[in-house]
Amino acid sequence: MDEFALIAQYFARAPRRAALGVGDDAALWPLDGQRALAITSDMLLQGRHFLPDTDPERLGHKALAVNLSDLAAMGARPCGYTLALALPEVNEAWLAAFARGLHRLADAHGCELVGGDTTRGPCTLALTAWGEVPTAEALRRDGGRAGDDLWVSGEVGLAALGLALQQGSPDSPLLASQATLDATTQARAIDAHETPVPRVALGLALLGVASAAMDISDGLSSDLLHLTRASGVGAQVWVDRLPGHAALAALPVAQRRALQLAGGDDYELLFAAPAQQRPRVAQLTQTLGLTLTRIGRLTPLPTVQWLDHAQQPLTEVPCGFNHFAPS
Ligand SMILES: [Mg+2]
CATH class of the missing domain: 3.90.650.10 (PurM-like C-terminal domain)
Structure with missing residues (x-):
């Protein structure tokens, strides 16, 4: 079962109040008759999405950037985000650099950090971000x-x-x-x-x-x-x-x-x-x-x-990444 079949089988449910549910870059949650919040979550896991020696300031940037990218894909203006952070230990130099990269990008987009969670564990960064978009024009x-x-x-x-x-x-x-x-x-x-x-x-x-x-x-x-x-x-x-x-x-x-x-x-x-x-x-x-x-x-x-340049179809097409792809 690959990533997308897994989501389809266990987690994709028919939206009730949502204007758009599982399966796009972000969900759309109606604010009023005209506007919606686009909501997205992205997780970065050490060893899977980044190497252990990755520069923490750059990692802070990327953790938020991948979420803002999903908001961009909906045509949404970023508003805020939460951060759930698992770390094997408290390393203050690492944390200061990580926070610097995170806050710089957030400030550039007026995106406020408003909550989250921290715990001890394998280094994992899970962010949920949201932004506003006119519901009817949202880029789906x-x-x-x-x-x-x-x-x-x-x-x-x-x-x-x-x-x-x-x-x-x-x-x-x-x-x-x-x-x-x-x-x-x-x-x-x-x-x-x-x-x-x-x-x-x-x-x-x-x-x-x-x-x-x-x-x-x-x-x-x-x-x-x-x-x-x-x-x-x-x-x-x-x-x-x-x-x-x-x-x-x-x-x-x-x-x-x-x-x-x-x-x-x-x-x-x-x-x-x-x-x-x-x-x-x-x-x-x-x-x-x-x-x-x-x-x-x-x-x-x-x-x-x-x-190709001669308008001939490629016989072999390299495939993108799929978590849980059968190996
Ligand atoms: Mg996306």
Whole structure:
């Protein structure tokens, strides 16, 4: 039983008062007739999501960033969060740095820490964050329509490269590539993995523009399936047009595709928008100073096709991350 089957079987329940329940980047809880709270929880576990020697200040940033990214994916403006923290011991230097990273990002988004819990145990960071969104305009995964353009923000695959460089297993083909990457590029890739930038401003700007959206956390190839299934459509994606750092272009094509399609932790937004919104999306690239790339379109046929530069479907598609995936 994989992560998604587990949720579907034991925890997905029909919403009663919620405007949107289990299965999107965040739930929607109605505040009044017009507005809702988007609510999300994300957990980071040492050894699973981060290495024991991860810089605590960066870890504080990331723990909140992954939650803010889910709020961004709904088009919500962050309001507050709670923090449940398990630690094997009290290390004040570690805690001070962790809190610094956490508070800096929270303050940048006006997001208040209002409670939580602490306990002794294996290092685990569980946050619940919420933000406000106009209910009818919230960016859900199920609003995509056949014919809509498919867009992605920023660059895809760099965080996965950062993780591969940090893990540096000796048999990794990336190790050979590592020699060709300069120190600045390596640092940029590691930054992308450790300090992702939640696309909150983009999410807000996409209200009334995008028909569906989600953030890329597990890898584009598996994340896109959640959006197309929720919307009851398929997609065609031009794999060789995926935006990536120049360092990725220098890699052998199979490695580049694996990083871009299966590599997670990008925390960029994947969104659909009707073709008549192209000028507005182009304008957002300017006003936000953030590259937005049209990578494909939604199709009526409910399958996802990954097309190469010759418009031929890839025979093998690297898959994203799935907790509890059968091994
Ligand atoms: Mg998400």
